[in-house]
Amino acid sequence: MKFFIDTADMALLTKCADTGLVDGVTTNPTLIRQSGRNIHEVIGEICALVDGPISAEVAAMDFEGMKSEGLALSKIHPNVTVKLPMTWDGLKACRFFSDKGIKTNVTLCFSVNQAVLAAKAGATFVSPFIGRLDDQVSDGMDLIHDIVEAYVAIDAQTNILGASVRTPLHVKQCAMAGIQAITIPPALFLKLIEHPLTKAGLDTFAADWASTGQKIA
Numbered sequence: 001m002k003f004f005i006d007t008a009d010m011a012l013l014t015k016c017a018d019t020g021l022v023d024g025v026t027t028n029p030t031l032i033r034q035s036g037r038n039i040h041e042v043i044g045e046i047c048a049l050v051d052g053p054i055s056a057e058v059a060a061m062d063f064e065g066m067k068s069e070g071l072a073l074s075k076i077h078p079n080v081t082v083k084l085p086m087t088w089d090g091l092k093a094c095r096f097f098s099d100k101g102i103k104t105n106v107t108l109c110f111s112v113n114q115a116v117l118a119a120k121a122g123a124t125f126v127s128p129f130i131g132r133l134d135d136q137v138s139d140g141m142d143l144i145h146d147i148v149e150a151y152v153a154i155d156a157q158t159n160i161l162g163a164s165v166r167t168p169l170h171v172k173q174c175a176m177a178g179i180q181a182i183t184i185p186p187a188l189f190l191k192l193i194e195h196p197l198t199k200a201g202l203d204t205f206a207a208d209w210a211s212t213g214q215k216i217a
Helices: 010-017 029-035 039-049 063-074 088-099 112-120 130-135 140-154 168-177 186-191 196-212
Strands: 002-006 024-026 054-057 080-085 104-109 125-128 159-162 181-184
Touching (some): 002 010, 002 186, 010 039, 010 186, 024 181, 029 039, 039 054, 054 104, 063 080, 063 088, 080 088, 088 104, 088 112, 112 125, 112 140, 125 140, 130 140, 140 168, 168 186
Parallel strands (some): 002 024, 024 054, 104 125, 125 159
């Protein structure tokens, strides 16, 4: 499973990327606003830092606007993945970009039918939102499992990119569901390495080694 980082904060992204385990990045209008910077500059810097799909989202709500903005974003770097909303205009734009060989990410997916339409439109990625469904007293992972089953049945070529992933449990469940990728906040990514028994074991090893008075190098 690939790990994408959901951020436009270059300091946090750099900290994650330094692990060598980051496969891509996703951004959205909210994250760009929080950065306080120009979207072209931010996306350019991200593409220079992470060699993988970099989702840059259009702001337009109509097909012509999406087409114009998506083309502008795609010119920043070959790794730019044009992020589009799950609307009819968004799917129309998805087909337009897919036909041109430009990667796409259809976002705000909340149903199997939407995911099937995204695959039909040639989306590179579809982003089902797990946490937001949980917020509505639904089980977001049920949607993930249903999309996996549907995509196997129709032999879809679209990658499932689990989004709105909020907890280590979500990460585990996504991995066990066999989806291709997830996108998570930097803080959650960095937290995944933690376990109290790992820390306890390392503390014991460190103390025992210090007591030997030895040096390895």
